[in-house]
Amino acid sequence: MNFRVVEELISSLDMSMGSGFSNDNQNNLSEWDSCLLKIGKYRDKSAFKSLYEHFAPRLKSFLLRIGSDESAAEEICQETMIMVWRRAETYNPESAGASTWIFTIARNKRIDKLRKDSRPLPNFNDPLFYQKPIDKSDDILQRTEEEKKIKNVLKNLPPEQAKLILSAYYDDKSHRKIAEETNLPLGTVKSRIRLAINRLRTQLEDFEG
Amino acid sequence: MNKQNTLTLVETLLIDYANGTLPLALEVLVETHISMNPVSARSIRMLLQLGGALLENSEPISLSEGSFEKLMAEIDSGFDKDREINNNVSNDNKLLPLPLRNYAQDIDSPKSWKRIGIGLSEQAINFGDDFGSTKLYKISPGCSVPSHSHDGNEVTLVLSGGFTDEYGTYGPGDISIQETGAVHKPVADEDGECIVLAVNEGPIVLTGPVGRLLNMLIK
Known part of the structure; x- marks a missing residue:
């Protein structure tokens, strides 16, 4: 993981602070990627509220569509968003966009729920605890291009x-x-x-x- | 099982990994596999990104009244149960891929292994659930696992060295899948010890003459 790039990124965010999130297009970051970085760095509750208002209702709807019932969907939503707040400082925009990162946390929370009774051992490989060295040459541009392509093809x-x-x-x-x-x-x-x-x-x- | 069918089953494993429906033993096997195989790592990356895109595209449905306030109250109370889970990676087993390290006993210590044949030892891994059985096997160069069939599917991942059976040759990071009833006799490559991780849905049935004797002993 290239810490210098992240450092540079965060300092460029510092300069654009106060003018909303969407000025970071030159860095190829989405509004929500920047929002997450801001939450991680400044524990910014109003940024977290915007992120919550955007993602929690989408996550609930997504969970309902893939098989969770109403109460499980709300519970997983809440647990995911708490995790987002607590782990925002570990968010690395080189490895995932905000929606991919949040999806991954929700995936883990859903597993925890399904396995509640049968899984006394934690899975030590939780992506929240490791940045998996999936591909060393990753950078933000490559990652955002991949995600953009997926969205376009899906559409x-x-x-x-x-x-x-x-x-x-x-x-x-x-x-x-x-x-x-x-x-x-x-x-x-x-x-x-x-x-x-x-x-x-x-x-x-x-x-x- | 031939390479094409194996590839198909590996693809299904990767999808089930991404949607989070695998038992823990297979989840760890897949994580170990993708830490060794860049092609599968790219597949997982794509599947997680796809999940993110589907999430982003979902029509918003409101949570119940006051959900955000409830969440902030929980955050402000400061209790973080997830912090209490021990996530330190073991210092043992530096030779094993990271995802497997904490689950296996020290592979360098002879005490961690049980000899079950000529040039063949095993170590059981407990994932704390009642899903099938998971073992590490260590096979000395040129030695073999006695011919056996499977009562339940078996997924084998090569961690180091390599082996050959009736269906192909497998090296580090490769997965071999045996379906229920399939019989095979893996032989470790001559040039080094072979260590594999095998996740079995059901008990293994040894089929050779020596194997049948061993079956009686195992029972």
């Missing part, structure tokens, strides 16, 4: 494919439910999802701009 997907892609994130129970409803073996359901993901990967590779 243009036919509804059927979009539904399949979303179902990749369903919990086990919801996968079994699809299998029952469509009268297909669970393996076939999973294999369709895998093919949809592979098709998306190809679309990403072919996508220009």
Whole structure:
């Protein structure tokens, strides 16, 4: 991880403070990436409130769509947002955008909930505790380009494919439910999802701009 | 299992990792695998970014009244239960990939290994749940694991060295998947010790003549 780059970034943020978050486009950071950095550095509660108002209702809706019930969705939402506040100082804009980072925390919180009774051991590999050295050559530009591409390709997907892609994130129970409803073996359901993901990967590779 | 089917199953494992539905043993296996395999690491990165994009695109649904205030009150109370979880990485096992280090006993200590055959030792890993069984196997150069079949799927990840079985040759970071009923006899490469992590959904059934004897002993 290149700390110098992050340092430079944060100091450039300092200069643009007070003029809103959206002036950081020259750094390719989204409004929410900058907001997270600000929360991490200054424990800024009003920035946190904006972030919460943007992400918590989206996260709740996303969790409902992938199989959580109302109360579980709200609980995971709250636990995720608390974690966002507490771990904002470890947020590294080189490895993930705000929405990817928040998704990853929510993923872990959902696992904790599903495993509550059967998992006395913590998973030491929680991405919140390690920045995984996934790819040493990463930089913010590459990361933001990747995320932008995904958003653009998603926008243009036919509804059927979009539904399949979303179902990749369903919990086990919801996968079994699809299998029952469509009268297909669970393996076939999973294999369709895998093919949809592979098709998306190809679309990403072919996508220009 | 042939390479194409294995690739297919690995892709499914990666998707299940990203959506968080794997049992802990397989979650740790996948994390260890992606720490060794840049192609799978890129897949996971894409899947997490995709999750982020789907989250961002979701139609907002309001939380119940006063949720934010409740959250701030909890934050201001200052109690952070997650801080109490011990997240220090063990100093032992520097030779093992990071994701596995805390779960395995010191692989350099002979006491951590149980000899189960000629040039073959094992170490059980306990993930604190009742999912199948997880073991590290250490195979001396040129030695083999007795021919065995699987009662339940088995996912094997090579941590160091390499082995060859009826279906292919596997090196560090490679995954081999054996489906229920498949029989194979892995032989470690001649040029060094081979250590693998094997996650099994059900008990292993030894099939050779010696194996059948061992089955009786294991029971």
